[in-house]
Amino acid sequence: MKKILVANRGEIAIRIIRACHELNLQTVAIYAKEDEYGVHRFRADESYLVGAGKKPIEAYLDMDDIIQIAKMTGADGIHPGYGFLSENEEFAQKCEDAGITFIGPTVKQLQMFGDKIEAKEVAHAAGLETIPGTEDPVRSITQVREFADQHGYPIMVKAALGGGGRGMRIVYSEDELEEAYNRARSEAMQSFGDDELYVEKYLQNPKHIEVQILGDKYGNILHLFERDCSVQRRHQKVIEFAPSITLDDKRRQEICEAAVRLAKSVNYQNAGTVEFLVTDDKFYFIEVNPRVQVEHTVTEMITEIDIVQSQILIAAGKDLFKDLHLPHQKDLKYHGCAIQCRITTEDPENNFMPDTGKIETYRSPGGFGVRLDGGNAYAGAVVTPFYDSLLVKTCVQARTFNEAVAKMDRVLREFKIRGVKTNIDFMRKVINNEVFKAGDANTTFIDQTPSLFE
Numbered sequence: 001m002k003k004i005l006v007a008n009r010g011e012i013a014i015r016i017i018r019a020c021h022e023l024n025l026q027t028v029a030i031y032a033k034e035d036e037y038g039v040h041r042f043r044a045d046e047s048y049l050v051g052a053g054k055k056p057i058e059a060y061l062d063m064d065d066i067i068q069i070a071k072m073t074g075a076d077g078i079h080p081g082y083g084f085l086s087e088n089e090e091f092a093q094k095c096e097d098a099g100i101t102f103i104g105p106t107v108k109q110l111q112m113f114g115d116k117i118e119a120k121e122v123a124h125a126a127g128l129e130t131i132p133g134t135e136d137p138v139r140s141i142t143q144v145r146e147f148a149d150q151h152g153y154p155i156m157v158k159a160a161l162g163g164g165g166r167g168m169r170i171v172y173s174e175d176e177l178e179e180a181y182n183r184a185r186s187e188a189m190q191s192f193g194d195d196e197l198y199v200e201k202y203l204q205n206p207k208h209i210e211v212q213i214l215g216d217k218y219g220n221i222l223h224l225f226e227r228d229c230s231v232q233r234r235h236q237k238v239i240e241f242a243p244s245i246t247l248d249d250k251r252r253q254e255i256c257e258a259a260v261r262l263a264k265s266v267n268y269q270n271a272g273t274v275e276f277l278v279t280d281d282k283f284y285f286i287e288v289n290p291r292v293q294v295e296h297t298v299t300e301m302i303t304e305i306d307i308v309q310s311q312i313l314i315a316a317g318k319d320l321f322k323d324l325h326l327p328h329q330k331d332l333k334y335h336g337c338a339i340q341c342r343i344t345t346e347d348p349e350n351n352f353m354p355d356t357g358k359i360e361t362y363r364s365p366g367g368f369g370v371r372l373d374g375g376n377a378y379a380g381a382v383v384t385p386f387y388d389s390l391l392v393k394t395c396v397q398a399r400t401f402n403e404a405v406a407k408m409d410r411v412l413r414e415f416k417i418r419g420v421k422t423n424i425d426f427m428r429k430v431i432n433n434e435v436f437k438a439g440d441a442n443t444t445f446i447d448q449t450p451s452l453f454e
């Protein structure tokens with residue numbers, strides 16, 4: 001490959017463009033009209049308006065226009081980033097049909113992991129433990145009731161095609177069932193164009209641990225250890241760190257090996273993440289994300305492996321060991337601890353509503369062990385309501401978790417952002433909370449800690 005079209009926007013588009021330039025590849029950006037001043041387009045060698053006349057998000061979903069721009073510019077690869085078309089098997093197929101390399105897993109793998117019910121089947125077949133749940137989609141509320149009667153409350157109703165924490169509802173008792181079921185269904189329909197649901201036991205207070213995987217076209221699979229993404233709001237990640245500080249080495253190895261086993265069972269290609277919910281004595285597979293994730297950064301910091309570059313090279317047919325020169329599993333080590341805070345324009349005092357407007361002042365932190373992935377945050381920039389509210393991913397690395405927390409606090413204090421509201425003060429409260437500092441935060445930590453909102 002010589003030229004890559006980046007089918008995304010914002011920080012991840014810039015992240016991918018950087019990886020391409022380091023590999024001496026040319027880059028093509030696409031932008032919606034609303035992103036006319038988006039920094040990602042100026043970081044690329046060329047940039048083109050996409051989806052003219054479409055709505056701000058739909059423009060980035062205009063598959064035919066994107067492929068047409070790739071053909072016109074002579075791009076031979078397309079990197080979809082995360083969100084948008086990154087998990088869309090139809091798009092991957094269209095790329096293939098046009099003779100363009102889709103930088104991601106195969107069409108079949110996208111299809112198998114796009115449906116969470118099927119993903120659980122695949123995991124089960126590979127010998128991974130899954131959360132007790134319905135094996136087929138539920139077609140009526142009666143089926144949900146039957147499951148609850150058999151397994152007991154609480155249960156969780158989840159969209160089969162779900163993502164981003166949408167289309168899922170916890171049900172604590174029978175009288176909540178109908179509303180939860182209907183809401184999950186309509187949310188699933190609205191967000192994913194499909195209202196297929198499944199049901200699982202709801203695990204109380206688990207940790208979310210996920211394993212980063214890389215697989216090449218020759219059946220080599222490598223895991224890059226785990227991330228703890230337990231700090232969540234509305235089932236969406238807020239803070240992520242690597243490695244986990246509560247898993248002992250035996251558990252870590254078991255979980256990472258389970259992820260590798262699953263990836264090997266399908267000959268997984270490219271970067272992917274195998275997600276688990278972990279309780280005191282068990283770990284359960286929940287899903288595979290067949291793409292680069294927002295939080296890949298912390299894994300890069302502790303392993304020194306560039307995940308986005310690896311994605312590109314793998315898609316180009318390179319071998320993990322012979323060409324990328326990655327260490328074999330037994331020789332792969334991680335160093336220290338890395339933490340990421342997702343700095344957004346959400347206003348904690350207003351139920352985390354995204355704020356918009358002109359950034360009047362923007363001073364960002366720096367120094368030893370600090371990494372910022374942003375792009376659209378600078379003095380004078382206008383934060384629009386059209387896209388997600390992520391402003392700048394802020395990562396730190398230090399030798400220990402405690403040192404990383406102290407560094408993160410220092411880094412968050414250095415930010416000076418005026419003109420739009422941000423979640424920075426809220427993030428400081430989270431990382432300075434004793435539960436978080438002790439490594440005990442689980443997926444319900446934010447919801448169950450009212451002091452964070454005082």
Ligand code: ADP
Nearest residue numbers: 156162163164165166200201202203208235443
């Ligand atoms: P999405 O694809 O929307 O991100 P996931 O299936 O990955 O959805 O789940 C996101 C989060 O929702 C998990 O990290 C966890 O906090 C919560 N969750 C999902 N399933 C369960 C469950 N069965 N029990 C408890 N929490 C769950």
